[in-house]
Amino acid sequence: MMSKTSKELLEQFRSQCKARGLSITPQRTAIYEALIGSQDHPRTEDIYNRVKTAFPDMSIDTVYRTLCLFAEIGFVHLVEGYGEAKRYDPDTECHHHFRCMRCGRILDFREPRFDALDVPERFKQNCAVSNIKVVLEGVCDHCLQKTVES
Amino acid sequence: MMSKTSKELLEQFRSQCKARGLSITPQRTAIYEALIGSQDHPRTEDIYNRVKTAFPDMSIDTVYRTLCLFAEIGFVHLVEGYGEAKRYDPDTECHHHFRCMRCGRILDFREPRFDALDVPERFKQNCAVSNIKVVLEGVCDHCLQKTVES
């Protein structure tokens, strides 16, 4: 999934922080490591729980602030959602999502045919489009199964 | 934008409610009318404000419940968002969104080339895909302009 080793990513994290004049704190480092170690689409609280072992008295506010900062910088992507808690995507390479509208599950998929979609002229000219993605909405296999059972 | 007149839509609303055993209350009717009269992507509170004139003591909880119900039924679509308040889309026909990641603005667009995207086999077989859409993320013209000014 990740094309770089976590060591390389950490080095990149440090240099990017420096380049932007951001302090490299133990908290930020821990949050970054928790992110790149995630295979899912964690909410802020998930990351908080994952770093809490190593940092028992980290404030959850720090996690909120840091993830928000990381999303702005591009270290992580904010996942499109439907009004629940924000979820982040450590995979910043082009991919797409299936979203279960019943349980909220997110399934990633790669689809080269979708990666090269051409941005309409109108947006190309007036806006700065940083990402283009396809979202499938529906009901996942788990939820379909539950429906059948009941 | 709407291919049916609001009178036709209201009639459809009534028959759909009946078919599902749902009471046709003045509140639901007002909320439905506010929805089909919207050219934007209103939040629950926006709809609440729009019906408040006619129903000064409608509870906002009713608006929450009703919009949620309407989304389940398909009278309205829930818009993909980024952790802020839910937003609804009265336009249930196939279209796509540009999303400004700075101010949250949503721009609709039609793009026939995007409407016919083929759902990957994996989802076709195991999941019930009800909607496929393209999301452009970026910074809108307004926000770009502000950046230039400052």
Added chain:
DNA sequence: TACTATATAAGAATGATTCTTGTTCAGCAA
């Protein structure tokens, strides 16, 4: 017209997130 299940209003409760304030610390300079 009366009945009953459904829907509603009001306000309390919850969950996610942000703000405020005082403290700590990373990065830089002496």
Added chain:
DNA sequence: TTGCTGAACAAGAATCATTCTTATATAGTA
């Protein structure tokens, strides 16, 4: 190495969106 300063942090209060609880009202039906 030490001291300084602005940035970052912890803690808890505050806010915002949403849901829940409960008592009342009403739509649809008998």
